Amino acid sequence: MPAPPAIEARRLVKRFGATTAVDAISFAVEAGTVVGLLGGNGAGKTTTIGMIMGLTLPSAGEVRALGVDMARDRYRALGRMNFESPYVDMPHRLTVRQNLRVFGRLYGVAGLETRIEALAADLALAPFLDRPAGSLSAGQKTRVALAKAFINDPELLLLDEPTASLDPDTADWVRGRLEAFRRDRGATILLASHNMAEVERLCDRVLMLKQGRIVDDGSPAELIARYGRSNLEEVFLDVARGPAGEGAP
Amino acid sequence: MTPRSAAAPFSPARVGALVTRYVYLMRSSWPRLAELVYWPAVQMLTWGFLQTYIRAQAGASGVGSAMAIAGGTLIGSLLLWDTLFRCQLGFSVSFMEEMWSRNIANLLISPLRPTEFVAALMTMSLIRTAVGLVPVTLLAFWFFGFNLWGLGFALVGFFLNLVLTSWAIGLTVSGLVLRNGLGAEGLAWSVLFFVMPFACVYYPVGALPPWLQTIAWCLPPTYVFEGLRAAVVGHQLRADLMLEGLAINLGLIALGAAAFLALVDSARKAGALLSMGE
DSSP states (O other): OOOOOSEEEEEEEEEETTEEEEEEEEEEEOTTOEEEEEOOTTSSHHHHHHHHHTSSOOSEEEEEETTEETTTOGGGTGGGEEEEOTTSOOOSSSBHHHHHHHHHHHTTOSSHHHHHHHHHHHTTOGGGTTSBGGGSOHHHHHHHHHHHHHTTOOSEEEEESTTTTOOHHHHHHHHHHHHHHHHHHOOEEEEEESOHHHHHHHOSEEEEEETTEEEEEEOHHHHHHHHTOSSHHHHHHHHHHOTTOTTOO | OOOSSTTOSSOHHHHHHHHHHHHHHHHTOHHHHHHHHHHHHHHHHHHHHHHHHHHHHHHHHTOOHHHHHHHHTHHHHHHHHHHHHHHHHHHHHHHHHHHHTTOHHHHHTSSOOHHHHHHHHHHHHHHHHHHHHHHHHHHHHHHHOOOGGGGTHHHHHHHHHHHHHHHHHHHHHHHHHHHHOGGGTTHHHHHHHHHGGGTTSSSOGGGSOHHHHHHHTTSHHHHHHHHHHHHHTSOOOOHHHHHHHHHHHHHHHHHHHHHHHHHHHHHHHHTOTTSTTO
16 A cells, blocks of 8 residues: 655645635645745745645645644644744744754654754754854854754655755755755655755655646656756746746746 | 654643743843833832822821822732733733744744643743742832732732733733734733723722723722722722632633634634744
8 A cells, every 4th residue: 555645735725815825736745755846926835835734724625744634633743744944033042052952842852952962963053052043144044944844853844945045055055954854864845945956956846836726747857858948947937937938027 | 753742732841842942031131131120110119109108198188098098009009010911911922022033933833732832921921920020029018118928818819810811811912913913012012001090900999980880890900909909908808809800800811712712713814824023
């Protein structure tokens, strides 16, 4: 019997007043894979992630994460998943160690101090482990946010533009850590990103979103071949604007 | 790795984790700690000297007992009002710390249940109130000979009622801020001052016009301040007032909890929780 999908969305809809942000999308994410949600601003990526976490209630349809209906019973799954986004911060006045202690205890992590030391070594946090989180650079904050996202060793990791505002060197380093986490943990990762190089490098499969709908679905190589392009960025532009560029912003 | 308590419906460990977060925050800044004591102390000294003056004038001019009674309860009323205000502020400000630091989404996608979040906020409201007011009650005794702790068992009734009222208001304010964003944060500082004139903090209910007295008796703090005047002036323990106040408070807490949960649900429907603090 095949393993149940890590994420399963069935005709998922989210409306905000007259605006339909997510329009009856259905997809399943196999356990242990890395899937990218790719789309322009307002395509519905963050809203979809919000519904997968149970933080946003769907207007219609159903979403299950780790087999749990996230609109109704999300606490059965939340301890086994985690989330990272540059748009969500951690308390600035607390030190990195204090922040990790608080989140480790919220997730009921056993052997917490050992876990924090291991994450500090893995993510090179040791030099600033006892500094206030608010005093760190953007790159350091991203590493701390990743440590928080890894603290419970999640089976399912949701990432919303994890390398936004990072310099290329730091962004490359972060991608390397995500690859290592996926390889070592066998975790499922859902990644919303505008960065095509990142999606090409990390993702086994890409869901192309436009105006709340899934308009294409495949591996980066399949999508590039299907559109007859040389890279995913060109595919993205084709999808966003149409092949003739009629939808240019 | 299997989290130990992630599936528990109510986990004291998670409540403790969040309380630890707020204690870390308090410890990180001495001005924050000093501010907890500063305003209650300044208020108490101001009203304390006014009370001393009124009592002296009432005695010297023979104006009679009304002035003496009014003057005699000023410090006690102030300390109990500050208990209500600081306790509500302790609840609401702890909640808003999560909004100010844009950390709320991190908490809401963790295994922390709303009931645990609220329990941590209640704990912090007690801690912040104790840090702010215990030193001020000692100052009141030192400067003016007013011993709040001497009220004994009555103080338990007063405190219990005021804390429950503050939590009911804190729940509603926090829910409104969660639903509407930080534009609603001013409510945390202002909402109790709307209640103040009708709660008869510094004067008896009889001082209000009859139609306002009906409104006053719907507010649990009114029972506390009437009870305080009975205790300080008449040396009476009015258990009836405390029980009536408690009954209204239980209704208010149920309403506050329902409002909080409904507003959380409404924020989830509106998709507001991922953009909080921005």
